[in-house]
Amino acid sequence: MKLTLRVWRQPAADTDGAMTTYEVDSVSPDMSFLEMLDTLNEELILRGEDPVAFDHDCREGICGACSLVINGDAHGPERTTSCQLHMRSFQDGDTIDVEPWRAAAFPVVKDLVVDRSAFDRIIQAGGYVSAPTGSAPEAHATPVPKADADFAFEHAECIGCGACVAACPNGSAMLFTSAKVNHLGVLPQGAPERETRVLDMVDQMDAEGFGGCTLTGECATACPKGIPLPSIAAMNKEWLRAARKSPR
Amino acid sequence: MALDTRTRRTPSKGTGAGQRPVRGGPRALWDSTIGKKAVMAVTGLIMLGYLVAHMMGNLKIFFGPGEFNGYGHWLRTMGAPVLHHEWGLWLVRIVLVVAVVGHAVAAYQLSRRDIRARPAKYAHTKRRTSYATRTMRWGGVILALFIVWHVLDLTTGHTHPGGFQEGHPYQNVVDTFSTWYGNVIYLVAVLAMGLHVRHGFWSAAQTLGVGNARRERVLKAGANGLALLLTAGFVSVPVAVMTGLVS
Ligand code: HEM
Ligand code: SF4
Ligand code: FES
Numbered sequence: 001m002k003l004t005l006r007v008w009r010q011p012a013a014d015t016d017g018a019m020t021t022y023e024v025d026s027v028s029p030d031m032s033f034l035e036m037l038d039t040l041n042e043e044l045i046l047r048g049e050d051p052v053a054f055d056h057d058c059r060e061g062i063c064g065a066c067s068l069v070i071n072g073d074a075h076g077p078e079r080t081t082s083c084q085l086h087m088r089s090f091q092d093g094d095t096i097d098v099e100p101w102r103a104a105a106f107p108v109v110k111d112l113v114v115d116r117s118a119f120d121r122i123i124q125a126g127g128y129v130s131a132p133t134g135s136a137p138e139a140h141a142t143p144v145p146k147a148d149a150d151f152a153f154e155h156a157e158c159i160g161c162g163a164c165v166a167a168c169p170n171g172s173a174m175l176f177t178s179a180k181v182n183h184l185g186v187l188p189q190g191a192p193e194r195e196t197r198v199l200d201m202v203d204q205m206d207a208e209g210f211g212g213c214t215l216t217g218e219c220a221t222a223c224p225k226g227i228p229l230p231s232i233a234a235m236n237k238e239w240l241r242a243a244r245k246s247p248r
Numbered sequence: 249m250a251l252d253t254r255t256r257r258t259p260s261k262g263t264g265a266g267q268r269p270v271r272g273g274p275r276a277l278w279d280s281t282i283g284k285k286a287v288m289a290v291t292g293l294i295m296l297g298y299l300v301a302h303m304m305g306n307l308k309i310f311f312g313p314g315e316f317n318g319y320g321h322w323l324r325t326m327g328a329p330v331l332h333h334e335w336g337l338w339l340v341r342i343v344l345v346v347a348v349v350g351h352a353v354a355a356y357q358l359s360r361r362d363i364r365a366r367p368a369k370y371a372h373t374k375r376r377t378s379y380a381t382r383t384m385r386w387g388g389v390i391l392a393l394f395i396v397w398h399v400l401d402l403t404t405g406h407t408h409p410g411g412f413q414e415g416h417p418y419q420n421v422v423d424t425f426s427t428w429y430g431n432v433i434y435l436v437a438v439l440a441m442g443l444h445v446r447h448g449f450w451s452a453a454q455t456l457g458v459g460n461a462r463r464e465r466v467l468k469a470g471a472n473g474l475a476l477l478l479t480a481g482f483v484s485v486p487v488a489v490m491t492g493l494v495s
Contacts, residue, residue: 072374099372103366105365170363211365212285213285216376230464236457238457
């Protein structure tokens with residue numbers, strides 16, 4: 001396959017950037033999108049140019065590091081992560097636009113790399129349980145109803161990639177935050193912090209400069225892990241309950 | 249066994265140690281994006297409830313001037329003899345003004361925040377959301393302007409075409425809908441209202457935490473039905489005047 005790429009190039013956080021056009025030859029349909037970018041970077045290095053910076057780590061769809069907006073879609077046209085997207089999803093001769101996550105709370109570091117530490121601070125604000133860790137507890141010591149376990153697991157799938165923020169026209173982190181709040185809030189292990197967790201995490205989310213939710217649903221469409229839109233309604237319910245219950 | 253060893257959260261922007269945000273009460277509600285949205289949802293639902301009653305009242309125009317003007321008169325004696333003349337009506341007006349102002353201020357503040365949160369646009373843009381979803385802000389502005397004109401036109405009579413007659417709403421309505429601009433302004437606003445309700449009713453359910461996957465279809469159908477019913481009900485009045493059914 002022969003492709004034309006238009007890639008966002010920005011040398012540093014405080015400099016201007018622009019979409020820059022590159023031609024890539026001999027792309028195999030079996031390559032992942034990141035392998036295709038690796039091919040481009042090898043050529044750029046041989047030509048003595050600065051390679052395109054992009055985030056990646058596991059390349060198997062589980063770490064949440066990769067973060068590319070491809071043709072206007074966070075993680076591209078398939079419902080998966082950028083690293084698990086394959087070139088067979090494109091046609092020979094296509095022009096493909098590659099951009100970084102766009103949100104005030106995710107400033108560009110370089111090229112396609114953005115700073116997502118705002119997510120870390122939301123997690124630090126309440127995305128934990130204060131249960132003893134150490135040796136594994138007896139599996140049946142804390143019974144969890146099947147429905148709750150399923151609900152928790154569905155939300156535990158979030159990998160913190162930030163595609164929801166990138167896709168949202170308001171740069172809102174509601175889907176990510178709701179995944180964490182719902183995952184921990186429904187389990188007995190998370191019960192002690194049930195109220196403070198949602199209040200603290202939402203406070204932090206607001207403090208980081210993410211936008212509010214207008215229920216456009218773009219986040220849930222982009223999410224590679226299928227965190228559903230009703231998760232936001234579930235978090236709203238948790239927040240309103242906590243706000244009533246624990247004014248402190 | 250390692251118990252939680254870090255009892256203080258890492259200080260970061262806004263919510264570091266010693267500067268915890270206010271908890272509980274109206275202030276905390278208003279200061280949070282979720283709380284402010286809840287205010288929008290509740291005020292929106294109050295206005296929605298009012299619109300249903302208002303539409304039913306308007307439909308009485310089809311039963312002639314006697315019934316319609318009598319209904320207008322009843323609005324002023326509503327709640328009597330417990331309430332004095334027009335007290336009931338003023339109570340409703342106060343609730344509505346509070347709802348409209350609260351809704352509009354929250355909408356303005358949240359919209360500003362949303363726009364700031366997404367300063368850079370994508371070079372490659374895609375349009376995916378529904379028309380009703382995309383037009384909530386401009387539709388809201390149209391509704392706000394309409395409300396002002398509507399009150400000046402048919403409640404106070406300041407901008408009424410021809411002689412405004414206090415106590416004769418039937419004739420006033422016919423006068424307004426006998427002008428082309430009266431019809432245009434009204435029809436545009438009603439269509440904007442229909443779209444606003446379509447996304448708004450379902451949104452309010454999500455905001456207040458009533459929505460979930462199981463209720464999704466019921467809520468969407470409810471929103472569409474309500475929007476359609478209100479639009480048809482409100483549109484029927486100017487159409488009736490234009491076609492001479494009401495004159
Ligand atoms: C004063 C004029 C108005 C303005 C400026 C306004 C603006 C807005 C905006 C910006 C939203 C949020 C849209 C979004 O989340 O995407 C909204 C939501 C809503 N509006 Fe209005 N609106 C107005 C009048 C009305 C009226 C007359 C009604 C009554 C039918 C109404 C009912 C609602 C409802 C139910 C919601 C949903 C609240 C939620 O999402 O939780 N609005 N409005
Ligand atoms: S909710 Fe989905 S899109 Fe958002 S961070 Fe989690 S996995 Fe990524
Ligand atoms: S690189 Fe780990 S999810 Fe894509």
